[in-house]
Amino acid sequence: MDVSLADAIRLAGAGQLCVLVASALVPLRLNWKRDLASLPVLHRQMYWTYGGYVVLGIVALGVTSLACADELAAGSRLARCVCGYGAVFWGVRLALQAVFDVRPHLTARWLAAGYHGLTVLFLSFTAVYAYATMR
Incomplete structure (x- = not known):
């Protein structure tokens, strides 16, 4: 099967949106509600704000990759x-x-498998975008 750069960018975009499923589990699995409760309110708010910005960045890059893959591949x-x-x-x-x-x-x-799966996805995303940048 021959995968074009645009197809690889689309796959990366879809994969990024899938990563958000794992991201949504982090606060639950790491028990943020309990562990962050000892922090001052401002620190908790900043922690959640930073997390929100990361999620929005992933959504933006993922949606852009899905919607504009041909343009991104055009260089x-x-x-x-x-x-x-x-x-x-x-x-x-x-x-x-x-x-x-x-x-x-x-x-x-399943947690270890998921963690290693995420590592493979992160490597794939990096490779696809780096290739698209430098080709």
Whole structure:
């Protein structure tokens, strides 16, 4: 099967929206309600705001990748900048996989499989956007 760059960008866009399912589970699995309760209100509000901005960034890049894949693959300066942003965004997230101490939270095989699946997705997103940026 021959996958075009536009198709790869569409797949990356759909994959990013799927990542949001895992993101929605994080506050529950890590018990944010209990653990953040000891923080001052402003710190809790900032924590949720930062998380919201990350989610909105993922939604924006995912929807843009789905709706504008052909344009992003065409390689205009704007397309390369958007793809460069995607490569940096997901590249940083991929690098964080190496430093986060998640072992205590991977208490079931499905959690470990999901974590490693996310790592593969982050690598794929980074590769697709980096290729689209530099080609």
